[in-house]
Amino acid sequence: MDHAALDNDALDPLYVQLAAILRGQIERGELTRRVPAVKALAQQYEVAIGTAERALAILKDEGLIATSMGRGTFVVPEDERPK
Amino acid sequence: MDHAALDNDALDPLYVQLAAILRGQIERGELTRRVPAVKALAQQYEVAIGTAERALAILKDEGLIATSMGRGTFVVPEDERPK
DNA sequence: AGTGATTTGTGCGTATGTATG
DNA sequence: CCATACATACGCACAAATCAC
Numbered sequence: 001m002d003h004a005a006l007d008n009d010a011l012d013p014l015y016v017q018l019a020a021i022l023r024g025q026i027e028r029g030e031l032t033r034r035v036p037a038v039k040a041l042a043q044q045y046e047v048a049i050g051t052a053e054r055a056l057a058i059l060k061d062e063g064l065i066a067t068s069m070g071r072g073t074f075v076v077p078e079d080e081r082p083k
Numbered sequence: 084m085d086h087a088a089l090d091n092d093a094l095d096p097l098y099v100q101l102a103a104i105l106r107g108q109i110e111r112g113e114l115t116r117r118v119p120a121v122k123a124l125a126q127q128y129e130v131a132i133g134t135a136e137r138a139l140a141i142l143k144d145e146g147l148i149a150t151s152m153g154r155g156t157f158v159v160p161e162d163e164r165p166k
Numbered sequence: 167a168g169t170g171a172t173t174t175g176t177g178c179g180t181a182t183g184t185a186t187g
Numbered sequence: 188c189c190a191t192a193c194a195t196a197c198g199c200a201c202a203a204a205t206c207a208c
Contacts, residue, residue, distance in 0.1 A: 068174075
């Protein structure tokens with residue numbers, strides 16, 4: 001349950017896979033408030049920092065999360081999300 | 084008029100500045116059909132390839148350009164653009 | 167009051183993969 | 188087969204903002 005979970009030979013690139021994982025956690029309510037730091041995500045899923053950042057950029061673009069420099073990354077409450 | 088044009092100490096980051104330049108060229112019709120290759124843009128504006136890629140990613144997101152692997156990057160005709 | 171740790175943001179450089187021509 | 192060009196991935200460094208001490 002804390003395996004790599006990411007497959008470099010899969011159809012989708014790593015950052016898309018990671019975004020999908022986190023999106024699922026958010027939508028299922030398994031991930032609330034605070035999102036682990038980029039560095040932590042990178043270590044946990046064994047990807048480069050840049051790859052984790054790209055994953056977060058997707059979710060940020062979707063309005064699922066919001067970032068604040070120096071503070072961290074946070075899950076946007078469901079009733080404040082677009083769409 | 085082929086100076087750097089980019090200022091690392093400006094308010095906006097380099098990739099945003101570059102995106103703005105290209106957006107202006109497209110909107111004024113100075114840039115049509117083909118967009119210079121990422122590598123060429125990086126050399127011309129003296130930025131890293133990754134920085135030029137980020138600039139193009141913005142315009143791609145806006146629907147101003149479209150990329151095709153192995154072929155290049157192209158300006159989307161005005162009547163096919165979103166918005 | 168300032169110093170250091172943490173965290174996001176930007177930027178550079180490189181290597182490799184994939185598709186096209 | 189080889190050149191071109193975009194896409195992904197890694198690693199690193201530093202800046203900027205925040206926070207704890």
